[in-house]
Amino acid sequence: MRSDAKKNYNHILAVARDVVTEHGINASMRDIARRADVGLATLLRHFPTREALFEALLCTNLDALTQTADELETSDSPDEALESWLREWLAFAQSYRGVVALMAAAHTNPDSALYASCAAVHSASAQLLLRAQAEGTARADMNGDDLFALMTALGWAVDQPSFAPRADHLFHIIASAILTNPSRPDVKTAAC
Structure with a gap:
C-alpha cells in the first residue's frame, strides 16, 4: 500500500473508531465517510462491507x-x-x-x-x-x-x-x- 493510501486508511480507521464508540455498530458508513472527509466510494474501497x-x-x-x-x-x-x-x-x-x-x-x-x-x-x-x-x-x-x-x-x-x-x-x-x-x-x- 502506498504511503498516502496507508495514511488515508489509518485516518478512516481512527474516525471510524470514534464514530463507533459514539454510536455503536450501527454507525452509518456515510457518517464515517463524511467525518473522515472522504467519499463513500473511498471508504468502501478500503472496507467493502x-x-x-x-x-x-x-x-x-x-x-x-x-x-x-x-x-x-x-x-x-x-x-x-x-x-x-x-x-x-x-x-x-x-x-x-x-x-x-x-x-x-x-x-x-x-x-x-x-x-x-x-x-x-x-x-x-x-x-x-x-x-x-x-x-x-x-x-x-x-x-x-x-x-x-x-x-x-x-x-x-x-x-x-x-x-x-x-x-x-x-x-x-x-x-x-x-x-x-x-x-x-x-x-x-x-x-x-
Missing part, C-alpha cells in the same frame, strides 16, 4: 485478547486465568456497543470478515476452560461452545442500558456457573 470495517477496527483488540489468554495460560492458576480472561472479555465487550452480536453471528460463518478473529477468541477461551477443567476448578459438563455462548450472553446483557450497572454482579453469576470456586465480586452489586 461493515464487517470488513469492524474486522480492521477490532483486529488489534481481538489479537490482544488472544495474547492475554496465552499469557494467562502460563502465568496464573487455571481458575484464576479463566476468571481473568472472562473479565478481559467483558471489558472488551463493553468497549464497542453491539460488537457481541456481530461476533456471535460471525463465529460460525467462514465467509465473515470477522470469522478468523472470532475463531481465535473462541479457541483461546476453550483452551483456558480445558485447563481449568483438568484441574477440577471448572464445570466438566461444558465445552468451548458453551463458554463462548455464556460470554456472548454476558456481553449482550451488559450492552443493554438497563443491565449495564449490574455488570459486576452478572459477571459473578456467570463465573459462579462456570468455576467451582470463583472469587467474590470487588463491589457489592447483589443488592442492585
Whole structure:
C-alpha cells in the first residue's frame, strides 16, 4: 500500500473508531465517510462491507485478547486465568456497543470478515476452560461452545442500558456457573 493510501486508511480507521464508540455498530458508513472527509466510494474501497470495517477496527483488540489468554495460560492458576480472561472479555465487550452480536453471528460463518478473529477468541477461551477443567476448578459438563455462548450472553446483557450497572454482579453469576470456586465480586452489586 502506498504511503498516502496507508495514511488515508489509518485516518478512516481512527474516525471510524470514534464514530463507533459514539454510536455503536450501527454507525452509518456515510457518517464515517463524511467525518473522515472522504467519499463513500473511498471508504468502501478500503472496507467493502461493515464487517470488513469492524474486522480492521477490532483486529488489534481481538489479537490482544488472544495474547492475554496465552499469557494467562502460563502465568496464573487455571481458575484464576479463566476468571481473568472472562473479565478481559467483558471489558472488551463493553468497549464497542453491539460488537457481541456481530461476533456471535460471525463465529460460525467462514465467509465473515470477522470469522478468523472470532475463531481465535473462541479457541483461546476453550483452551483456558480445558485447563481449568483438568484441574477440577471448572464445570466438566461444558465445552468451548458453551463458554463462548455464556460470554456472548454476558456481553449482550451488559450492552443493554438497563443491565449495564449490574455488570459486576452478572459477571459473578456467570463465573459462579462456570468455576467451582470463583472469587467474590470487588463491589457489592447483589443488592442492585
